Amino acid sequence: AVPSVFDVGQTEWIFFEGLRTIQDTHANCEYCEAASFFPQTAAFTNSLSSPPSAYAPDGALDDSALRGRHWFERMNCSRCHSSATGEFLRTNDPDIPNNNLGDPAFGPLPLLLSTRNNLLHDATQSFVAQSISLRNMTDVGTRIDDGNFVIQGVNTPALANAWDAAPYLHDGRYRTLESVLEHTWLDRNDGYRAAPIWVLVGPPDNTDNALRLGVNITPVSSRNPYPFGTHSHGVPAPARGLSRDWVTVSDYLTNESGDPRARDDLLAYLRSVSSRTDACGGLSIAITNVTQDRALDCSQMTLSWNTAAPVSSVVRWGRANQSPDEWTVVRTPVGYQHVLVLPTSPGNRYVAEITAKWCDDKAVDTQRWNTFWCAGSGPGR
Structure with missing residues (x-):
């Protein structure tokens, strides 16, 4: 060649x-x-x-x-x-x-x-x-x-x-x-x-x-x-x-x-891609429009958000009193809009860290919620 x-x-x-x-x-x-x-x-x-x-x-x-x-x-x-x-x-x-x-x-x-x-x-x-x-x-x-x-x-x-x-x-x-x-x-x-x-x-x-x-x-x-x-x-x-x-x-x-x-x-x-192509499509990464939708019985939390580029977001989540090393790691499908359903239980505090990467850019958003105020809730653990 x-x-x-x-x-x-x-x-x-x-x-x-x-x-x-x-x-x-x-x-x-x-x-x-x-x-x-x-x-x-x-x-x-x-x-x-x-x-x-x-x-x-x-x-x-x-x-x-x-x-x-x-x-x-x-x-x-x-x-x-x-x-x-x-x-x-x-x-x-x-x-x-x-x-x-x-x-x-x-x-x-x-x-x-x-x-x-x-x-x-x-x-x-x-x-x-x-x-x-x-x-x-x-x-x-x-x-x-x-x-x-x-x-x-x-x-x-x-x-x-x-x-x-x-x-x-x-x-x-x-x-x-x-x-x-x-x-x-x-x-x-x-x-x-x-x-x-x-x-x-x-x-x-x-x-x-x-x-x-x-x-x-x-x-x-x-x-x-x-x-x-x-x-x-x-x-x-x-x-x-x-x-x-x-x-x-x-x-x-x-x-x-x-x-x-x-x-x-x-x-x-x-x-x-070519020498005349912006290999990142002119896009940067950002996490926007994050919403929480907690089930009435606190059995699950639905998180949704948008990203400025079509990526698979990485979500690390778990109870707030856990070590981050014990948190669960999940990925969303590639896209601009992301929805993730997380199983939860009453009486806990939770943390979810959303990470999105695009070329040299990285965005992180942290979501927190508790499941105290629902049927069957008890003292936080």
């Missing part, structure tokens, strides 16, 4: 394996002089912005694509295809304590090392707004090398203009987005989040930084694809003895998400 020159003025990574950036020069790099073409013709390359998606020609996301954005966030896709600029690490177990990251999940996180590590990921990479990578490059960092056993970075592929970027993945093995979803894996044991990277199979072939360029570089075609685990033709192999319960994105959205529209909505979103 030949990478697009659209938006090349907004990324530094060039060439298939992503070893060099447009700012690099090095004696051992036979093709690096070609990089001078890009800064010398900045006006030209900057003008080559990618066209809007044929599925969203006006740059706006329709209702289906907006709902798809929710699933994109829900499955942790934005952890790797994110909007934050700066240096990134593909974390592994040694990195977490060494960098005090404090996050047990795997994925690219801001580089917190005291020494600069310009490896695989570029410090000035560009993205379109709100969590869609703009880079129109092939999926680099996906081959196995024998020289180093710590993966220190990864250059994530573009999602902008995915509607016109087939074939997909680094080797072009899938020709449709539907096929990609059928071979992208989630872990049921981790809340249906994207599969983590495996760290025991060696690094990709472009782990050599500027100090080692030209040393032990494995030709791109000579190794098997590096098994990140996120995308795999078959069920990913276990890693580190951890318990995994794999399901494909397609099967999860179709059969286990609880929303029959979910798969089509995610596809609508992926087909709609």
